[in-house]
Amino acid sequence: MAAVACGIDWAEGHHDVAVVDETGVVIAAERISNDGAGLSRLLGLLADHDRGGQKLPVAIETSAGLLVAGLRAAGWQVFAINPLAVSRYRDRYRASGGKSDAFDAMVLANVLRTDRPAHRPLPGDSPAVQALRVLTRAQQDAAWERAELGNRVRSLLKAFFPAALAAFERGGKHQLHSPACRTILSLAPAPEAAASLSAARLAAALRRAGRTRGIAAEASLLKDLLRTGQMRQLPAVEEAMGLQLRGLIRQLDAVCVTLAELEAAVEEAFAAHPDAPVVASFPGLGTQLAARMLAEIGDDKTRFADSRALKAFAGAAPVTRASGKSRYVHARRAKNDRLAAAGYLWALAAVRHDPLWEARYRARRAAGDRHATALRKMFNTMLGKLHHCLVTDQPYQPELAFPTDTQRTAA
Numbered sequence: 001m002a003a004v005a006c007g008i009d010w011a012e013g014h015h016d017v018a019v020v021d022e023t024g025v026v027i028a029a030e031r032i033s034n035d036g037a038g039l040s041r042l043l044g045l046l047a048d049h050d051r052g053g054q055k056l057p058v059a060i061e062t063s064a065g066l067l068v069a070g071l072r073a074a075g076w077q078v079f080a081i082n083p084l085a086v087s088r089y090r091d092r093y094r095a096s097g098g099k100s101d102a103f104d105a106m107v108l109a110n111v112l113r114t115d116r117p118a119h120r121p122l123p124g125d126s127p128a129v130q131a132l133r134v135l136t137r138a139q140q141d142a143a144w145e146r147a148e149l150g151n152r153v154r155s156l157l158k159a160f161f162p163a164a165l166a167a168f169e170r171g172g173k174h175q176l177h178s179p180a181c182r183t184i185l186s187l188a189p190a191p192e193a194a195a196s197l198s199a200a201r202l203a204a205a206l207r208r209a210g211r212t213r214g215i216a217a218e219a220s221l222l223k224d225l226l227r228t229g230q231m232r233q234l235p236a237v238e239e240a241m242g243l244q245l246r247g248l249i250r251q252l253d254a255v256c257v258t259l260a261e262l263e264a265a266v267e268e269a270f271a272a273h274p275d276a277p278v279v280a281s282f283p284g285l286g287t288q289l290a291a292r293m294l295a296e297i298g299d300d301k302t303r304f305a306d307s308r309a310l311k312a313f314a315g316a317a318p319v320t321r322a323s324g325k326s327r328y329v330h331a332r333r334a335k336n337d338r339l340a341a342a343g344y345l346w347a348l349a350a351v352r353h354d355p356l357w358e359a360r361y362r363a364r365r366a367a368g369d370r371h372a373t374a375l376r377k378m379f380n381t382m383l384g385k386l387h388h389c390l391v392t393d394q395p396y397q398p399e400l401a402f403p404t405d406t407q408r409t410a411a
Contacts, residue, residue, distance in 0.1 A: 003027060003049035005116070007108025008042075008060040009101045010067060017042060018105035019049050019056070020113055026106050039070045046076060059108040061086060063122055077121045081111055123300040132269045133295035139262040140292065140338065142255055149252045150176045153185075156248065160233045160241040161191050167225035177252055179209035184222070186249050190242030194226040266291045275299055281395035282386060283357060284350030289342055296339040297390070307387040315340040316380035331376070343379040344372075350382065351375070356402050357382075 002021060009016040015038065019028040028049060032038035050056050055076055062068060063080035071078050090099060090107050112119065125133075153176050157164045168181040175181070183205045188194040197205075202219040211218065232238060270276050270291035279290045297303075297310065304310040311317040315335025321328045350357040357378065364374035385401055 002051050003056055005109045005112035006046060006049075006056045006058045007105040007111070008058060008067070009104040009108065010060055010062060010065070011101065014038070015042070015067065016101040016105040017045060018102065018109045019045070020106065020109040022113070024110050024113055026109075029102055029105070031102075034067070039067065042067075042071075043074055043076075057112045057116060057121070059112045059119075061108070068122070072122065079112060079116075079119050079121050081108060081119060086111065120303075123298050123303040125298040125300050125303075128269070128273055129295060129299045132266070132273065132291060133298075135262060135266045135269055136288075136292045136295040137338065139259065139266050139288065140341075142259040142262055146177055146252065146255045146259055149248060149255060153245065153248050153252065156241060156245055160238055161194070161230075161245070163191065163226055163228045163230050164194065166228065167222050177256055179256075180206055180211060180218075182249055182253055182256070183209040185245065186253075188226075189245040189249065190238055191230065191232060192238070193242070197223065197226065199223050263288060270294065273299070275390060275393075278389050278393065278395055279386070281389070282346075282350075282382070283354035283396070283398075284346050284348075284352075286349070289345055289349070292338065292342040293346065293386070296336055296342065297386075301391055304387065307384040310387045311380055311383050313339070314343055314379070314383055316343060316376060316383050343383070344375055347375040347378040347382065350378070354398075356398055 003019045004022050005020055007018045007020070011034070013034055015032050015034060017028070017030050017032060018026050021027050028045060030041070030045060032041050046056055046058070057077050057079055058071055059079045059081050060068065061081055061083045063078075068078055068080075086104065086107060089111050090104070093107060093110075094103070154165065154169075157176075164185065168176060168178070168184075184194075184197075184202065187201075187205055188197055199216070199219045202222050203215050206215050206218060233241065267287050270287060273294065275294055276290070279285060279294045280287070282290075285293065296314075304313065308317065312332065313336055315332045315337075317332060318329050319332050321330070347357075347361075351361045352358070360381070361374055361378060364377055365371070369377065385396065389396055
């Protein structure tokens with residue numbers, strides 16, 4: 001019989017491949033190396049068994065990596081199957097719980113043979129949006145790393161140098177990752193060294209950090225704050241903590257430089273994408289946040305059958321569990337976490353900057369929703385409108401998104 005599906009159990013050094021026919025019988029099984037020669041052998045194996053030219057579907061437990069990229073570049077349709085789902089399918093064929101790499105490859109192939117309509121192939125996003133996704137995820141990771149390092153710096157300063165926190169944060173108005181803070185703490189990472197800084201040296205440090213106005217007044221204020229009396233650690237301990245702080249500041253410097261480079265690259269890549277004007281037309285979406293939304297949603301217009309599929313993918317739609325007399329609605333856990341995080345920020349920004357969205361938020365709060373629940377429901381609504389605009393290639397228009405009673409009647 002003709003081959004109908006291929007399964008690949010991937011690993012770091014090699015991959016096991018299985019091709020099955022219409023009855024689930026393995027008609028080809030092979031182990032290939034994880035290199036160019038292995039990919040060439042895999043493509044040859046697929047071509048040999050693709051009698052009708054229909055391009056055998058390929059199942060694998062990952063959506064990333066060079067193997068997947070090579071298969072997609074060669075035109076093969078790849079299905080990324082959840083490993084948890086594969087473990088459930090495995091019980092169909094072996095109740096003992098035994099497994100092997102070749103056996104898992106056979107199971108993956110049979111997943112597509114029996115239940116292909118229940119699984120979706122990887123989206124056919126353009127190279128531009130794939131590159132944008134790499135940049136936005138790297139930018140988001142760098143932002144999270146900057147926040148983590150900032151928290152570590154804050155914790156260390158509390159332990160031996162609280163005057164620096166008072167000098168640079170001032171009730172939350174400034175941040176420890178600011179250029180001025182990093183420059184001065186690199187210059188004087190311990191209380192004794194900071195107290196010896198003159199106003200002139202502080203002013204020079206502020207200029208190196210990029211400050212152009214109010215330098216003299218800021219330098220004088222910093223000098224007084226850094227010389228404020230405080231409890232001190234033992235000299236040897238204080239010196240060791242100062243060395244630790246200097247190392248953290250170096251790491252923070254590198255992350256901040258990387259973050260700035262990534263933000264510039266994201267802005268350039270987003271502006272060059274044809275869907276950018278549509279996404280950026282929505283209230284609350286600045287360049288970086290809009291780029292994240294576009295990168296995670298993608299530009300394959302056939303990926304989501306309707307707006308409900310997109311809402312489920314983003315975690316904006318709730319999940320209902322009903323059995324017998326019980327019925328429970330709860331937040332969706334299986335979702336694209338990056339898209340969900342961007343959606344929360346989007347809803348929050350829209351509430352703060354758009355009166356129509358603020359009115360919807362106030363209405364949800366008045367109806368008894370908690371803050372996070374109200375924002376999630378707003379995100380759900382906003383995603384539906386964004387999906388419509390992307391599919392129809394038109395910008396956001398508030399008069400259509402929130403029609404008055406007169407407009408509804410006229411329509």
